[in-house]
Amino acid sequence: xxxxxxxxxxxxxxxxxxxxxxLGGMFSEKSGTLALSLEGCMTFGAFASGITxxxxxxxxxxxxxxxxxxxxxxxxxxxxxxxxAVACITFKANQTLVxxxxxxxxxxxAVVMVKQATKTEALPVGMSRLNYTRFYEIFNVNLFGLQGxxxxxxxxxxxxxxxxxxxxxxxxxxxxxxxxxxENPSAADSLxxxxxxxxxxxxxxxxxxxxLGGLLLITMNAEWEFANGASGFGFLALAVLIFGQWKPLYIxxxxxxxxxxxxxxxxxxxIDFLANLGISSYFYLALPYIVxxxxxxFTSKKNVGPKTVGEVYEKGKR
Amino acid sequence: xxxxxxxxxxxxxxxxxxxALTSLWCALLGLILGFFILLMINPSEATYGMSSVLGNxxxxxxxxxxxxxxxxxxxxxxxxxxxxxxxxxSYKAGLFNLGASGQYSVAVLxxxxxxxxxxxxxxxxxxxxxVAGALYSxxxxxxxxxxxVNEVISGIMLNWIALYLVxxxxxxxxxxxxxxxxxxxxxxxGNNAYIPQIGFDKLFAGNxxxxxxxxxxxxxxxxxxxxxxxxxxxxELKATGLNKDAADYAGMNKVKNIxxxxxxxxxxxxxxxxxxxxNGFTSWKLSSVPPDIGFLGISSAFLGGLHPLGVIFSSYFIxxxxxxxxxITDLGFxxxxxxxxxxxxxxxxxxxxxxxxxxxxYDLKDELTRxxxxxxxxx
Numbered sequence: 066x067x068x069x070x071x072x073x074x075x076x077x078x079x080x081x082x083x084x085x086x087x088l089g090g091m092f093s094e095k096s097g098t099l100a101l102s103l104e105g106c107m108t109f110g111a112f113a114s115g116i117t118x119x120x121x122x123x124x125x126x127x128x129x130x131x132x133x134x135x136x137x138x139x140x141x142x143x144x145x146x147x148x149x150a151v152a153c154i155t156f157k158a159n160q161t162l163v164x165x166x167x168x169x170x171x172x173x174x175a176v177v178m179v180k181q182a183t184k185t186e187a188l189p190v191g192m193s194r195l196n197y198t199r200f201y202e203i204f205n206v207n208l209f210g211l212q213g214x215x216x217x218x219x220x221x222x223x224x225x226x227x228x229x230x231x232x233x234x235x236x237x238x239x240x241x242x243x244x245x246x247x248e249n250p251s252a253a254d255s256l257x258x259x260x261x262x263x264x265x266x267x268x269x270x271x272x273x274x275x276x277l278g279g280l281l282l283i284t285m286n287a288e289w290e291f292a293n294g295a296s297g298f299g300f301l302a303l304a305v306l307i308f309g310q311w312k313p314l315y316i317x318x319x320x321x322x323x324x325x326x327x328x329x330x331x332x333x334x335x336i337d338f339l340a341n342l343g344i345s346s347y348f349y350l351a352l353p354y355i356v357x358x359x360x361x362x363f364t365s366k367k368n369v370g371p372k373t374v375g376e377v378y379e380k381g382k383r
Numbered sequence: 384x385x386x387x388x389x390x391x392x393x394x395x396x397x398x399x400x401x402x403a404l405t406s407l408w409c410a411l412l413g414l415i416l417g418f419f420i421l422l423m424i425n426p427s428e429a430t431y432g433m434s435s436v437l438g439n440x441x442x443x444x445x446x447x448x449x450x451x452x453x454x455x456x457x458x459x460x461x462x463x464x465x466x467x468x469x470x471x472x473s474y475k476a477g478l479f480n481l482g483a484s485g486q487y488s489v490a491v492l493x494x495x496x497x498x499x500x501x502x503x504x505x506x507x508x509x510x511x512x513x514v515a516g517a518l519y520s521x522x523x524x525x526x527x528x529x530x531x532v533n534e535v536i537s538g539i540m541l542n543w544i545a546l547y548l549v550x551x552x553x554x555x556x557x558x559x560x561x562x563x564x565x566x567x568x569x570x571x572x573g574n575n576a577y578i579p580q581i582g583f584d585k586l587f588a589g590n591x592x593x594x595x596x597x598x599x600x601x602x603x604x605x606x607x608x609x610x611x612x613x614x615x616x617x618x619e620l621k622a623t624g625l626n627k628d629a630a631d632y633a634g635m636n637k638v639k640n641i642x643x644x645x646x647x648x649x650x651x652x653x654x655x656x657x658x659x660x661x662n663g664f665t666s667w668k669l670s671s672v673p674p675d676i677g678f679l680g681i682s683s684a685f686l687g688g689l690h691p692l693g694v695i696f697s698s699y700f701i702x703x704x705x706x707x708x709x710x711i712t713d714l715g716f717x718x719x720x721x722x723x724x725x726x727x728x729x730x731x732x733x734x735x736x737x738x739x740x741x742x743x744x745y746d747l748k749d750e751l752t753r754x755x756x757x758x759x760x761x762x
Contacts, residue, residue, distance in 0.1 A: 181424050
């Protein structure tokens with residue numbers, strides 16, 4: 066029973082992480098900027114909040130310190146995403162290139178800083194690991210008083226955000242403007258919408274959301290090795306975004322499918338039927354990505370994404 | 384005197400010079416930012432740390448050590464040049480090869496089995512590694528050509544699939560896996576798959592990883608240069624990259640060109656694996672993230688101004704500071720400081736096109752003032 070419940074808890078946390086990050090990517094891509102740096106923003110948010118969790122004195126009451134950590138994750142990743150906005154929107158840089166640079170930079174920064182912060186501990190050479198058991202217990206509550214089953218309450222925030230995002234994208238003026246900037250920036254511009262400003266907001270939101278995703282990811286455990294960045298979750302979220310055809314509800318469904326496979330790679334040894342098959346654990350690790358690739362084959366043909374994603378918007382270009 | 388002046392004027396107006404100048408700026412700014420980070424971490428040792436990063440092998444006092452480590456830096460530059468060429472070829476054809484790490488990994492799998500397991504001759508292993516890289520890369524190409532799957536996303540997915548595939552197949556396999564060191568067996572100098580040193584070991588004070596690979600990659604860089612400059616295939620790839628609809632309209636086969644570009648690109652990523660592994664230097668280690676050489680290739684490709692010969696210098700520069708970075712661990716810095724610098728440099732090289740645009744505008748203004756002055760004089 067406990068195994069089943071903890072599996073579900075794992076699954077939900079994965080779903081929430083992927084959903085929130087992919088929703089962030091949706092804001093960025095709908096406004097016309099490629100969200101390749103989701104991985105980097107997640108890593109940066111995770112690193113900034115991780116180091117806050119590591120350094121915050123335990124004299125600060127739990128609710129306040131939890132609030133501080135969440136704010137740090139959101140703000141730091143938001144600021145980090147501005148690096149993408151400045152380069153790609155204002156200076157018209159290649160979005161794939163800058164996205165890649167930001168992905169490498171955040172991992173490198175996190176490793177250097179974490180090693181610096183943990184210098185006094187005798188960690189094995191090359192490790193850049195943070196431990197924050199106190200916050201693991203703050204963020205993961207015992208559900209129904211069951212011992213051994215902990216659920217991350219950040220998942221609730223994500224669940225609340227999904228309908229809000231849906232309403233913002235489809236029912237508000239801002240959402241429609243955002244979409245128009247990605248579909249046809251020249252037309253949007255001619256109607257008096259500030260394309261660059263709208264895109265900045267889109268990118269900023271993607272960073273903030275990815276920051277929350279990063280925090281969720283690392284608080285699933287009591288420690289995190291930062292040399293792995295966000296373990297490819299940002300890239301999976303990007304795939305979920307495409308799989309979900311840039312629509313909030315589909316994104317949630319897509320996140321659910323991938324999370325099932327991701328959870329499988331964690332829990333398969335405790336499922337007798339799967340453990341007896343004798344398939345290498347690496348196969349289960351690769352499975353989400355293989356499924357993702359197959360799904361992409363079936364969903365890419367239609368080309369439903371925002372029309373100008375990845376392109377530079379030049380005023381007056383026909 | 385005037386001749387010299389006009390020569391310099393012409394040189395500055397050349398596109399290549401502009402690219403080189405802007406790349407130098409990026410490199411310089413990246414280094415300065417890196418220095419600030421060192422200052423933040425450990426102010427008293429920052430200057431010394433920075434000089435080790437920049438100096439690399441020059442910090443050694445013994446001339447033999449200097450030569451030896453210079454040879455090592457050169458040997459490590461060769462795979463990065465191959466990787467940059469891989470990124471460059473696909474980029475010229477309008478594709479972004481973010482899957483280079485995966486192609487590299489699959490090639491490592493082939494090298495380990497054929498080189499260590501079967502002890503095949505080095506040239507055959509190189510060729511087969513390139514074939515493996517090409518085939519793996521063509522998965523991305525075929526998905527793009529036939530199913531319209533974005534090659535960036537499929538490349539990333541294939542990176543992870545390759546990582547787990549190689550980890551799963553190599554680890555624990557008695558034929559190729561060295562349990563004592565928990566890594567694949569290294570191809571040592573006695574092995575058939577070891578790329579010959581043709582006397583370079585004597586030139587570089589007994590360094591045992593520098594060899595024919597260095598010459599090989601220079602030749603290939605020149606071949607790629609001529610591919611784009613002189614051949615029909617290169618022309619078609621470039622045309623597809625500039626405007627795929629126009630190229631299609633002009634009768635160039637889009638599907639064929641995508642497959643050719645991804646195949647060449649993948650083969651070069653496979654070659655990078657050969658040049659890295661077949662010289663007794665390193666082998667596959669278990670890792671939970673794809674090898675970062677694919678991403679380093681992007682940085683040196685762009686820093687080299689996307690020019691097949693330019694990447695030789697940019698790759699050397701990046702390896703030089705990375706190697707230098709690995710020397711500063713004793714000072715309380717982590718070697719990743721170098722990777723901060725390189726990523727800042729890639730980030731800044733995103734601005735290259737913007738800076739070039741400004742330089743071009745400046746030229747134009749210059750030209751216009753000259754024209755109007757000429758007009759006044761004649762009037």
